[in-house]
Amino acid sequence: MIRSIEWAGDRVRFIDQTKLPTEEMYIETDRPSVLAEAITSLKIRGAPALGVAAAYGLVLGLQHSKAEGWEKLTKSFEETASMLQSTRPTAVNLSWAIERMRARLRQIHQSWGLVSANQSECNSPRDIVGCLLDEAKAIHREDEEMCAAIGRYGNDLVPQRAAILTHCNTGALATGGEGTAQAIITTAAAQGKNISVYADETRPLLQGARLTAWELQKQRIAVTLITDNAAAFVMKRKKIDLVVVGADRIAANGDTANKIGTYNVAIIAKEHGIPFYVAAPTSTIDVSLLHGEMIPIEERQANEVTEGFGTRSAPYGVNVFNPAFDITPGGLITAIVTERGVLRPPYAVSISETMKGALLKTSLGKDV
Numbered sequence: 001m002i003r004s005i006e007w008a009g010d011r012v013r014f015i016d017q018t019k020l021p022t023e024e025m026y027i028e029t030d031r032p033s034v035l036a037e038a039i040t041s042l043k044i045r046g047a048p049a050l051g052v053a054a055a056y057g058l059v060l061g062l063q064h065s066k067a068e069g070w071e072k073l074t075k076s077f078e079e080t081a082s083m084l085q086s087t088r089p090t091a092v093n094l095s096w097a098i099e100r101m102r103a104r105l106r107q108i109h110q111s112w113g114l115v116s117a118n119q120s121e122c123n124s125p126r127d128i129v130g131c132l133l134d135e136a137k138a139i140h141r142e143d144e145e146m147c148a149a150i151g152r153y154g155n156d157l158v159p160q161r162a163a164i165l166t167h168c169n170t171g172a173l174a175t176g177g178e179g180t181a182q183a184i185i186t187t188a189a190a191q192g193k194n195i196s197v198y199a200d201e202t203r204p205l206l207q208g209a210r211l212t213a214w215e216l217q218k219q220r221i222a223v224t225l226i227t228d229n230a231a232a233f234v235m236k237r238k239k240i241d242l243v244v245v246g247a248d249r250i251a252a253n254g255d256t257a258n259k260i261g262t263y264n265v266a267i268i269a270k271e272h273g274i275p276f277y278v279a280a281p282t283s284t285i286d287v288s289l290l291h292g293e294m295i296p297i298e299e300r301q302a303n304e305v306t307e308g309f310g311t312r313s314a315p316y317g318v319n320v321f322n323p324a325f326d327i328t329p330g331g332l333i334t335a336i337v338t339e340r341g342v343l344r345p346p347y348a349v350s351i352s353e354t355m356k357g358a359l360l361k362t363s364l365g366k367d368v
């Protein structure tokens with residue numbers, strides 16, 4: 001399995017996803033600003049991977065900080081947090097990870113006197129970096145476990161022989177583990193099921209073509225690349241059994257933000273009577289937002305559409321609207337596969353049940 005991002009001693013190592021599939025290049029950095037730029041430019045991408053990256057980025061920030069004393073340390077932490085926070089607005093995993101790291105920092109602060117008296121860890125700025133690193137590693141490890149659980153739950157929805165259509169990239173590249181939607185595919189294949197995948201190329205940045213096709217080929221899973229606008233025809237002709245996609249943020253009613261084009265796929269799946277599944281860890285569910293219209297949608301630069309990958313394909317000066325994500329209404333989603341099980345409509349009820357008592361917890365197991 002590809003490790004899209006990992007902690008390497010005193011730095012972060014990640015694969016530059018913009019270079020794939022032609023070049024497998026890794027970047028190492030100990031600077032949070034380099035990590036933030038990597039997120040903005042999609043060298044690191046995919047909602048769960050963004051959460052892992054943000055957590056490590058906060059560690060890098062404090063590692064460099066010369067701040068002493070709580071006030072200065074927390075100020076330094078917040079500076080890095082706001083830099084990372086401003087990179088990409090839609091995937092909630094990023095702010096979720098920042099909030100969890102902030103909560104861990106607060107816990108350290110609260111137990112400062114106690115911890116010092118016990119001669120335990122976390123009683124000097126150097127220890128704080130170590131303690132936050134442990135938290136970031138826990139976020140990474142838990143993401144890996146969540147991916148595996150999603151794979152297991154999702155596998156129950158996959159028939160013995162299945163043609164699966166997917167959109168964007170939801171594999172190891174996009175997460176801290178083996179993926180979300182893609183973990184369902186790989187788990188089903190590993191169980192000996194006869195799986196073939198139709199991967200939407202995913203305009204304009206081609207995550208399906210560059211990343212999903214690359215990952216599935218590496219895993220020796222049969223994959224056929226299609227243009228986004230072939231999906232309806234493929235559903236009709238190739239007898240797609242199910243669609244499974246990832247998510248960047250799921251509102252309390254099940255409305256789901258995912259890569260632009262997902263909504264189209266959900267509509268045409270319904271037209272053809274094909275089940276449409278969303279796979280995501282509960283860290284992608286944002287119960288503070290009642291419905292999808294409240295989810296912030298990132299708009300990206302026009303040149304991704306007019307001269308993608310360096311080739312001019314539209315006249316200079318043309319107006320462009322380039323939303324990176326869209327919202328699929330919960331009503332079009334057959335089920336949401338999480339690490340806690342498969343949620344069914346009505347999502348306002350199943351999400352609320354699943355998230356009950358699932359407040360943000362740090363690795364100490366405490367609610368915050």
Ligand code: MRU
Pocket residue numbers: 042045046047048091167168169170171174175179180181207245246247248258259260324
């Ligand atoms: O813009 P991207 O490439 O970060 O968008 C990624 C997606 O939309 C994925 O489907 C989503 O983050 C889920 S990844 C497991």
